[in-house]
Amino acid sequence: xxxxxxxxxAAILQNLGFTEASSLKTxxxxxxxxxxxxxxxxxxxxxxxxxxxxxxxxRLAQGLDTIIGVVGCVVQAEDEQIAKRSPFVDFALGPLTxxxxxxxxxxxxxxxxxxxxxxxxxxxxxxxxxxxxxxMGGCSFLxxxxxxxxxxxxxxxxxxxxxxxxxxxxxxxxEAKKLxxxxxxxxxxxxxxxxxxxxxxxxxxERNLAYLLRKLNEIEGLERIRYxxxxxxxxxxxxxxxxxxxxxxxxxxxLPIQSGSDSILKAMNRRHTSGQYLExxxxxxxxxxxxxxxxxxxxxxxxxxxxxxxxTLDVVNKVKFIQAFSFKYSRRAGTPAALMPNQIEEKVKKxxxxxxxxxxxxxxxxxxxxxxxxxxxxxxxNKGRHKGQLIGRTPYMQNLHAELGKEYCNKIVNIKITGAxxxxxxxxxxxx
Ligand code: SAH
Ligand code: SF4
Numbered sequence: 001x002x003x004x005x006x007x008x009x010a011a012i013l014q015n016l017g018f019t020e021a022s023s024l025k026t027x028x029x030x031x032x033x034x035x036x037x038x039x040x041x042x043x044x045x046x047x048x049x050x051x052x053x054x055x056x057x058x059r060l061a062q063g064l065d066t067i068i069g070v071v072g073c074v075v076q077a078e079d080e081q082i083a084k085r086s087p088f089v090d091f092a093l094g095p096l097t098x099x100x101x102x103x104x105x106x107x108x109x110x111x112x113x114x115x116x117x118x119x120x121x122x123x124x125x126x127x128x129x130x131x132x133x134x135x136m137g138g139c140s141f142l143x144x145x146x147x148x149x150x151x152x153x154x155x156x157x158x159x160x161x162x163x164x165x166x167x168x169x170x171x172x173x174x175e176a177k178k179l180x181x182x183x184x185x186x187x188x189x190x191x192x193x194x195x196x197x198x199x200x201x202x203x204x205x206e207r208n209l210a211y212l213l214r215k216l217n218e219i220e221g222l223e224r225i226r227y228x229x230x231x232x233x234x235x236x237x238x239x240x241x242x243x244x245x246x247x248x249x250x251x252x253x254x255l256p257i258q259s260g261s262d263s264i265l266k267a268m269n270r271r272h273t274s275g276q277y278l279e280x281x282x283x284x285x286x287x288x289x290x291x292x293x294x295x296x297x298x299x300x301x302x303x304x305x306x307x308x309x310x311x312t313l314d315v316v317n318k319v320k321f322i323q324a325f326s327f328k329y330s331r332r333a334g335t336p337a338a339l340m341p342n343q344i345e346e347k348v349k350k351x352x353x354x355x356x357x358x359x360x361x362x363x364x365x366x367x368x369x370x371x372x373x374x375x376x377x378x379x380x381x382n383k384g385r386h387k388g389q390l391i392g393r394t395p396y397m398q399n400l401h402a403e404l405g406k407e408y409c410n411k412i413v414n415i416k417i418t419g420a421x422x423x424x425x426x427x428x429x430x431x432x
Contacts, residue, residue: 001190002072004141005095006033009071011131012101024055029067029105034074036156038330045074049086056088067091067108071098073160076119077334083115094119095161096146099126121162133175135182138381138410139224139393142179144172144199144212145191150231152258153269153336154301154329157192164192166199169207169215176216185412186224186250186379187216195230195239210238217246223412224379224395228254229296233271235280244287251288252322252396255281256296260315261308264301267340274315281319292367292396294323299356300349301329302340309352316359322367322396324360328353361422368398368420375430376400378415380408399424 009031010020021027030052035041049070056066069091070082076094083089091104097118104116133142147162148155176187189212191197197209209227216225225248232255242249255277259265262273272280284291297312316324328349331338371394378400380392390404392413401424402415408429415427 031069034072036073036077076160079117079119089115091116099129135179135184139186140179140184143190145197148192156332166197169199169201180221189227193231194227195234213242217248232277240287250395251290254294258298260312264308292322297326298329299352300344303342320363365422371417377412379412
């Protein structure tokens with residue numbers, strides 16, 4: 001979501017006549033887009049700002065001014081801290097107010113020396129004020145839903161991104177068609193809880209994600225559709241049927257479970273048990289036996305016992321995720337879990353994370369190794385580390401490196417997989 005927001009912010013700046021600087025030292029304006037989900041990410045903002053202040057001072061000595069802005073969820077949660085700890089920051093905008101960037105930049109000229117802050121939860125939708133979304137190349141993001149009403153007890157999202165809102169169906173379809181006309185072959189629909197989508201159609205009727213996916217599947221020129229992130233309890237039969245019916249929907253689904261223990265899931269205020277999660281996975285597999293799953297996990301949630309942790313390992317052994325993101329529980333001020341008794345020691349969290357990741361990586365490696373020898377359509381959208389190399393993604397979101405010229409960039413190409421590690425594949429061109 002932050003990559004998407006940054007892309008939209010860059011478009012606002014382009015409209016105002018800004019061009020991309022080649023380095024921080026030559027930038028007249030620097031905007032940090034920030035994440036508040038875990039403490040480490042939030043703290044990094046302050047150290048990054050400290051480093052940036054040194055560059056700002058070097059530039060000042062040469063008579064050059066630098067405008068510094070911070071946007072994103074850290075601003076929403078810690079606006080006053082930013083002004084206090086980094087007073088050289090000129091402005092701070094929350095994730096729902098960044099469309100007001102032109103106004104705030106205009107004000108800065110007059111109010112240099114103080115931090116202008118806008119962290120309102122605005123009545124208007126930023127999407128109605130932003131310049132049109134533009135293609136990011138072969139793969140584009142398209143935000144269809146924002147915010148969350150689930151209030152998992154560990155999570156800051158409902159406080160930083162606000163209540164759940166969905167964009168109207170027509171706006172999404174129009175934006176998708178524009179992205180495709182500009183060269184996007186793949187669209188990844190974004191939302192904190194993307195499958196809770198309930199946007200209105202032109203007659204004012206509320207439509208679900210399945211409806212939207214079916215509409216998108218009809219767009220000529222669009223080859224691949226993905227959606228992320230889904231909430232397990234909101235996967236309905238309609239959505240499951242899409243995985244059977246829609247050829248453009250990729251056979252990969254990110255479905256976070258967080259923990260395999262029902263008592264921990266309850267304490268997390270998740271609206272699903274591990275049994276219900278496994279049942280959903282089962283139904284999805286029935287709809288499409290080729291589906292691969294990924295998930296998010298939190299270890300060391302307050303009160304997590306060895307038995308609770310084992311239950312998480314059990315789920316991993318049952319689902320055999322092909323990719324996963326796993327984190328140590330991070331205590332976030334203002335969330336109910338931060339005040340729960342039985343907070344888990346750092347040492348235990350670290351041990352559990354290592355055990356979980358070893359298991360997750362073993363399944364990921366196994367899946368990647370099984371890909372060797374297969375031919376897969378790969379969408380290349382990035383340059384590799386060295387010249388003549390491109391990076392792309394298989395239908396299963398595996399990163400793939402291949403020695404290919406840039407004429408293959410932003411194209412879908414059949415690749416024969418020749419090698420695999422935990423994190424990536426290598427392959428060669430199968431057909432010209
Ligand atoms: N809406 C999505 C996830 C959004 S946040 C969902 O419910 O699945 C992305 C991930 O960050 C979460 O899935 C969770 O695993 C992790 N996360 C959120 N808050 C956290 C915290 N306080 N400590 C550790 N991980 C956290
Ligand atoms: Fe956070 Fe996801 Fe839970 Fe919402 S559903 S509170 S975004 S973890």
